Amino acid sequence: IRLRLFFAGVLWMSWGVLFVLRITHVLDSGSHDDATNLEIAVGALAVLSFLDYVLHCVTAVRRCSGGSDMGSWRGLLLTALLQGTAVAQMALLVISQVPNVEASYPFMAVHVINVSCSLCWAVYSSGILAALDLPIFQAAQGEKLTMSGRLQIRYGSMAEVP
Numbered sequence: 001i002r003l004r005l006f007f008a009g010v011l012w013m014s015w016g017v018l019f020v021l022r023i024t025h026v027l028d029s030g031s032h033d034d035a036t037n038l039e040i041a042v043g044a045l046a047v048l049s050f051l052d053y054v055l056h057c058v059t060a061v062r063r064c065s066g067g068s069d070m071g072s073w074r075g076l077l078l079t080a081l082l083q084g085t086a087v088a089q090m091a092l093l094v095i096s097q098v099p100n101v102e103a104s105y106p107f108m109a110v111h112v113i114n115v116s117c118s119l120c121w122a123v124y125s126s127g128i129l130a131a132l133d134l135p136i137f138q139a140a141q142g143e144k145l146t147m148s149g150r151l152q153i154r155y156g157s158m159a160e161v162p
Contacts, residue, residue, distance in 0.1 A: 001060060004053040011046035015094070018042060035097035043094030050090060054083040078121045085114035 018039040021027040027036070035043075058080045088110045096103040 001053065001056050004049070004056055008046060008049040008053050011042060011049050012090070015039065015043040015046050019097070034099040040094065040098060043090075043097070047087060047091045047094055051087050054080075054087055057083060078117060082114070082117040082121050085110055085117055089114055 018027070018036070022036065022039060058076065061079050062076050089107065092103045092107040092110060095101055096107065
């Protein structure tokens with residue numbers, strides 16, 4: 001999974017470099033300073049690569065969660081929604097550079113959803129909801145390891161990434 005994220009990151013940074021080189025006029029651009037075909041192709045590959053990472057990430061979360069309790073499904077849904085809106089934001093950034101395409105309104109809508117999902121994930125994963133002692137927010141009792149604990153055992157923590 002880490003290699004997929006690394007590959008997507010390299011492609012996304014490459015797209016960013018091409019974008020900066022185009023807007024600073026270091027590289028020739030199309031008419032009206034539109035994106036070049038290379039810039040669009042690298043951006044599209046970055047988005048597809050990140051989508052591949054997201055699908056593998058959500059599959060890993062589903063596999064490690066066991067999927068038997070409501071808390072696991074909430075976490076899985078939030079993970080999928082959060083990562084999916086990140087992919088949509090990346091796609092809209094690339095699409096906005098295509099000539100004669102207006103993507104600012106869809107981008108803002110996806111951005112608001114992404115920020116909302118990020119806040120929900122932060123509250124969910126921090127344990128604040130479980131501390132409220134409301135039955136709807138409590139995870140299944142008797143669970144030996146949390147979903148994040150099972151993910152860390154299977155894939156390691158981010159602190160271990162060289």
